[in-house]
Amino acid sequence: MALSADRNTPLKDGKEIPVPMAAGAKVYGGGIVVANATGYAAPGSTATTLTYLGRAEEQVDNTDGADGDKTVRVGRLKAFKFENSDADPVTQASLGKPCYIVDDQTVAATDGTSTRSAAGIVVGVESDGVWVE
Template sequence: MTALTEDRNTPQRSGDNRNFPVKGATTLFAGSMAAIDTTGMLVPAGATATLKIVGRNERRVVNAGADGSVRADVKTGVFRFGNSASTDAITLADVGSSCYAVDDQTVAKTSNSSARPVAGTIFDVDDDGVWVKFS
């Protein structure tokens, strides 16, 4: 492409709402962390290094059919999830660092030797869990 020589109507998206095709034979629960697998299909987040966490799933979605026959809404922002335990528990000292998906509702301080995908950035920590920023 060449540089503009006149005004351009450039489309815009807010960036906090997304919609993805869901992997076949998959259930995603409302409020869960959702991820894209290596085929580009939405799946529940988990401790699989090749997953890319994309945000919070907005409603329960059941895809009993083929890959992509159902779509799901996912939202970015800051959401609270469960904190891991023991030496993988996240503390206030970890705010600003990356956290890693253990499952679709729990985050941990470490990648477990690169076995877990990055879930997002630790925004805050309270007695009820870890606030994770998805972008």
């Protein structure tokens, strides 16, 4: 039903969110965090079923747990500097375009012939890494 009066809509800033972890997953602080196909947090890896979430704000080890047993804090809505792939490097020509997840600290310029999930948008390329928003 549409509003007929003001509504006090709850607000969350979304800059840091808690995400339930996947069974058997371990993330390291500063690493790329993704949502797997079932929506649980896992470290970035080469796969096509992942959704980029952001950067792990802490190390969390759920290797002995089930889905959702532990939660990781994920930083979002900012640009993070990740490693650039040696084999498929992001270049200045990628500015404003998506880059792709290789592992939990590395991004690449292409989807690796449909083997990698998209990370964020490239907002800077430096000699020591790629800024991903």
